[in-house]
Amino acid sequence: MKKSDIIFFERKFPSANMVLIKDQLPILIDSGFGSEAAETERLMKGTGVSPEELHLIVNTHYHSDHVGGNYHLQKKYGVQIAAHKWEADLINIGDSEACAAEWLDQPIEPYRVDRKLSDNDEIHTGSSTLKVLHTPGHTLGHISLYEPEEEILICGDLFHKQDIGWLNIFREGVASIQRSIESLDRLSKLRIGQAYSGHGPKIENPLAAIDAARGRMEKWLSTPEKISWHACKRIFSFTLMIKNGLVKEEIDNYLLTCGWFQDFARHSFQLQPEEFIPILLDEMIRSGAAGWHNNRLIATAPYEAPQEEWMHKNIKPKDWNYNVLSPN
Incomplete structure (x- = not known):
C-alpha cells in the first residue's frame, strides 16, 4: 500500500492472526481470542496506533479466535465493527447459532456489528481502499479483503500457507466444500503478490497456495x-x-x-x-x-x-x- 502500512501479526493459538492497516483511518482485521484482549491492545499500541484511534474492526468471519477481542475494544473504546451481513444479523440478535459457539463450546463475549458488509463493498482507510470479497466455505459469511494496487490479499481461514480452513458441514452445509472451491477459483483470477491468512506465516506465493488448497479439496470430494x-x-x-x-x-x-x-x-x-x-x-x-x-x-x-x-x-x-x- 502506497501511503498506508500493513502490519501483520502472526499469533499463537488460541488467537488468530491480525492485520492492522495503519493509515488516516486505521483498520484492524480480526481481533484474536477473548482471553488475549490485553495482548491485542498491546500489539496495536506497539505500532503507534492506540485502540481509541481505530476507525473500524473488520472480521473475516465470526469464529471465536477471530472475534474474541471485539467485546473489549467495543466496550472500552467504542470501536465500530464490520462483518458480512449474514453473520452480522445472527450476531445482532444474539442467535444461539451465532459464531457456532454453542455447538463448538467456545466462549465469546457479546459484541454488535455496526456495519454490515456485502460482496464488492469498499472499505476506505484514508489513502487506500480494501475491496470486500464474499468467499464462503469455512463459514457462509466468510469474507476476504483485497487491495488491488499493491496486490495484497487478506484471506482469513479460506486457505493458509500449507493448510485450509476446516469445513463445518453441520452448520455451514454439506456444500461448503463446493463453496470453498468456488471461492478459491475466484481468488485465483486476481493479481496477488502476497497474502495474509488467519493462521500461520505470511504467504509469499499465494497462487501456489490457492492451487494446493484447491487440489486438496478436490480430493476430498471423493473422500468426504x-x-x-x-x-x-x-x-x-x-x-x-x-x-x-x-x-x-x-x-x-x-x-x-x-x-x-x-x-x-x-x-x-x-x-x-x-x-x-x-x-x-x-x-x-x-x-x-x-x-x-x-x-x-x-x-x-x-x-x-x-x-x-x-x-x-x-x-x-x-x-x-x-x-x-x-x-x-
Missing part, C-alpha cells in the same frame, strides 16, 4: 470422511488449547456434551458417540495433534494458555447482554 477428520481434529485441538488440556478421566463426559462431537460421530462416521471416543483419541495421538502429559491430553501446536478465569468461562450468544457494551 477426510473433511470430517480434518474438522474433528482441529475443533478438539482448539478445545484442548482453551482448556489447557483435559484430564483423561474427564474426556469422555466432556465430549458427550459437545454438539460437534455428537454430530460427527453419528452422521459422519455412523457410530454411537461412546464408540467414537477411543477412535478420536487414537487419531489425535497418531496424527500428532495431541499427546499425553501426566495423565492430561495436551494439544501439540504452539499456544498460549488462557488465564485461569477463561478456562471456566461459559459465555455464549444465548447469554449475551448487549447493555454491557456502553463504553466506560
Whole structure:
C-alpha cells in the first residue's frame, strides 16, 4: 500500500492472526481470542496506533479466535465493527447459532456489528481502499479483503500457507466444500503478490497456495470422511488449547456434551458417540495433534494458555447482554 502500512501479526493459538492497516483511518482485521484482549491492545499500541484511534474492526468471519477481542475494544473504546451481513444479523440478535459457539463450546463475549458488509463493498482507510470479497466455505459469511494496487490479499481461514480452513458441514452445509472451491477459483483470477491468512506465516506465493488448497479439496470430494477428520481434529485441538488440556478421566463426559462431537460421530462416521471416543483419541495421538502429559491430553501446536478465569468461562450468544457494551 502506497501511503498506508500493513502490519501483520502472526499469533499463537488460541488467537488468530491480525492485520492492522495503519493509515488516516486505521483498520484492524480480526481481533484474536477473548482471553488475549490485553495482548491485542498491546500489539496495536506497539505500532503507534492506540485502540481509541481505530476507525473500524473488520472480521473475516465470526469464529471465536477471530472475534474474541471485539467485546473489549467495543466496550472500552467504542470501536465500530464490520462483518458480512449474514453473520452480522445472527450476531445482532444474539442467535444461539451465532459464531457456532454453542455447538463448538467456545466462549465469546457479546459484541454488535455496526456495519454490515456485502460482496464488492469498499472499505476506505484514508489513502487506500480494501475491496470486500464474499468467499464462503469455512463459514457462509466468510469474507476476504483485497487491495488491488499493491496486490495484497487478506484471506482469513479460506486457505493458509500449507493448510485450509476446516469445513463445518453441520452448520455451514454439506456444500461448503463446493463453496470453498468456488471461492478459491475466484481468488485465483486476481493479481496477488502476497497474502495474509488467519493462521500461520505470511504467504509469499499465494497462487501456489490457492492451487494446493484447491487440489486438496478436490480430493476430498471423493473422500468426504477426510473433511470430517480434518474438522474433528482441529475443533478438539482448539478445545484442548482453551482448556489447557483435559484430564483423561474427564474426556469422555466432556465430549458427550459437545454438539460437534455428537454430530460427527453419528452422521459422519455412523457410530454411537461412546464408540467414537477411543477412535478420536487414537487419531489425535497418531496424527500428532495431541499427546499425553501426566495423565492430561495436551494439544501439540504452539499456544498460549488462557488465564485461569477463561478456562471456566461459559459465555455464549444465548447469554449475551448487549447493555454491557456502553463504553466506560
